[in-house]
Amino acid sequence: MSVSTSLPRRRRFSRAQLDALDREFESAHPTEIIQWATATFGKGLCLATSFADTLLVDLATSVDPDIPVVFSDTGFHFAETLDTMRRAQVRYQLDLVVLRGTDDRVDVWQDGVDACCAARKVAPFRHYLRTQRDAWLSGLRRSDSAARSAARVIDFDADGLVKINPIAGWSDEQVDEYITTRDVLVNPLAADGYASIGCWPCTEPADADDPRAGRWAGMTKTECGLHL
Numbered sequence: 001m002s003v004s005t006s007l008p009r010r011r012r013f014s015r016a017q018l019d020a021l022d023r024e025f026e027s028a029h030p031t032e033i034i035q036w037a038t039a040t041f042g043k044g045l046c047l048a049t050s051f052a053d054t055l056l057v058d059l060a061t062s063v064d065p066d067i068p069v070v071f072s073d074t075g076f077h078f079a080e081t082l083d084t085m086r087r088a089q090v091r092y093q094l095d096l097v098v099l100r101g102t103d104d105r106v107d108v109w110q111d112g113v114d115a116c117c118a119a120r121k122v123a124p125f126r127h128y129l130r131t132q133r134d135a136w137l138s139g140l141r142r143s144d145s146a147a148r149s150a151a152r153v154i155d156f157d158a159d160g161l162v163k164i165n166p167i168a169g170w171s172d173e174q175v176d177e178y179i180t181t182r183d184v185l186v187n188p189l190a191a192d193g194y195a196s197i198g199c200w201p202c203t204e205p206a207d208a209d210d211p212r213a214g215r216w217a218g219m220t221k222t223e224c225g226l227h228l
């Protein structure tokens with residue numbers, strides 16, 4: 001587990017500079033992007049994962065074995081997800097940061113999904129980033145959903161920190177090939193038809209053509225809020 005350290009807050013890039021980097025990285029391999037990120041942000045960089053698989057973890061730890069890997073424990077994760085996290089910690093010897101909300105009274109049953117996600121996932125994650133990091137890696141891909149179809153490789157997040165999506169442009173075929181080649185850990189729920197994996201009250205199996213259709217199924221909600 002990571003020990004909290006305060007880092008000086010720095011906004012290193014203008015919007016124009018970030019736009020230029022985004023164009024430059026559009027055709028770059030994810031490893032090249034992660035190498036740039038680790039060289040640029042050093043200990044100010046972390047990786048966020050939901051442990052649907054360890055593809056991004058595998059890529060990033062190949063560049064920096066000590067990169068902090070952040071998981072938001074909402075209290076509603078599937079046992080298979082927590083087991084994937086434990087297996088990843090053993091395999092990669094992760095510097096694992098597990099974040100938990102401070103208000104367990106807020107839950108999906110009493111307060112609705114937006115309040116539940118805000119309290120259990122978004123608020124702890126945003127607080128962690130604002131107080132301890134300058135930039136973060138995400139496994140977001142354009143093929144995840146229509147809402148993510150325009151995702152950039154590098155952008156500012158809602159708080160002005162640099163957010164890097166090294167596999168934004170990867171196709172499902174590229175993901176499958178990397179997983180097979182590197183024997184990447186995959187959450188066993190994927191084999192049961194869960195194309196996207198979140199909390200158990202809000203996740204159903206879904207068709208691979210629309211992987212996030214099983215998240216908050218039947219609702220207008222499509223994102224927890226981390227990627228807005």
Ligand code: SF4
Pocket residue numbers: 074076107108112113114116117118120121198199200201202224
């Ligand atoms: S996905 Fe569902 S259970 Fe998980 S934090 Fe959001 S509303 Fe709560």
